[in-house]
Amino acid sequence: MKALLIVDIQNDFCPGGALAVPKGDEIIPTVNKLINYFDVIIQTQDWHPKGHLSFASSHDNKNPYDTVETDYGIQVLWPDHCIQGTKGADFHSDLITDKTQVIIRKGFRKEIDSYSTFFENDQKTTTGLTGYLKQRNIKELYTVGLATDFCVKWSVLDGIDEGFTMHIVEDAVKGIDLDGSVDAAWKEMEAKGAVITTSQEILS
Numbered sequence: 106m107k108a109l110l111i112v113d114i115q116n117d118f119c120p121g122g123a124l125a126v127p128k129g130d131e132i133i134p135t136v137n138k139l140i141n142y143f144d145v146i147i148q149t150q151d152w153h154p155k156g157h158l159s160f161a162s163s164h165d166n167k168n169p170y171d172t173v174e175t176d177y178g179i180q181v182l183w184p185d186h187c188i189q190g191t192k193g194a195d196f197h198s199d200l201i202t203d204k205t206q207v208i209i210r211k212g213f214r215k216e217i218d219s220y221s222t223f224f225e226n227d228q229k230t231t232t233g234l235t236g237y238l239k240q241r242n243i244k245e246l247y248t249v250g251l252a253t254d255f256c257v258k259w260s261v262l263d264g265i266d267e268g269f270t271m272h273i274v275e276d277a278v279k280g281i282d283l284d285g286s287v288d289a290a291w292k293e294m295e296a297k298g299a300v301i302t303t304s305q306e307i308l309s
C-alpha cells in the first residue's frame with residue numbers, strides 16, 4: 106500500500122509568510138492533482154510553541170540563519186514561524202485537505218526542533234508515524250511539499266532508515282536553499298536510495 110506524504114504546505118512557508126520558500130505556493134496545483142490519485146493522504150504540520158528553541162528570537166544576539174549548539178548538535182535558527190494556532194501555521198487555503206486522513210504535527214516540544222516527520226532533530230524522539238504506517242500496511246511514500254532541503258529531505262532520509270520506500274516528486278517540492286543546500290539535499294536523498302519521480306510519471 107502506498108500513501109502521499111504532504112510536508113508542511115503552510116502559510117508561513119509560502120510567499121508572504123514568515124519563512125517563505127521562494128515560489129512555495131506554485132507546487133500546490135500539482136499536489137492537488139496528486140491527491141486525487143492516492144487513497145491514503147498524510148500531511149505534516151510544523152507546529153511550534155512561542156519561544157521555540159529554533160527561533161533566533163529565543164536566543165541573545167542571534168539572527169535568523171545563524172546556528173546554535175544544542176544538546177543534540179548544531180541547530181539552524183529561523184525567523185519565528187508556524188506558531189501553534191496562528192494563521193501562519195494553517196495549511197495554505199488552496200491546498201485540498203479534505204481527503205487527509207492523518208496530520209502529524211512536529212516541533213511542538215519547546216527544546217527540540219523537528220524537520221523530519223519520523224524523528225525529531227535529536228534523531229531519537231519519534232513522531233509515531235512509523236507505527237501508523239506499519240499498522241496500516243503502508244510501505245511506500247510519495248513525498249511532496251516544503252522545504253526540499255529541510256523537512257522534505259529529513260523525512261525522506263529517515264523514512265528510508267525506517268524501512269519504507271521513499272519516492273520524492275521532483276516537481277512537487279521547493280526548497281529554501283541556504284548555501285547550496287537544495288543541491289546537497291538532492292544528492293543526499295539520491296545516495297541513500299530515494300526514488301526521484303515526477304507528477305507526470307505518477308499521473309500518466
Ligand code: VGL
Binds near residue numbers: 113151253254255256
Ligand atoms: C522547515 C525550517 C524550519 C521545513 C520547518 O518545513 O522545511 N524548515 N521549520
Ligand code: ZN
Binds near residue numbers: 152153159212
Ligand atoms: Zn519549523
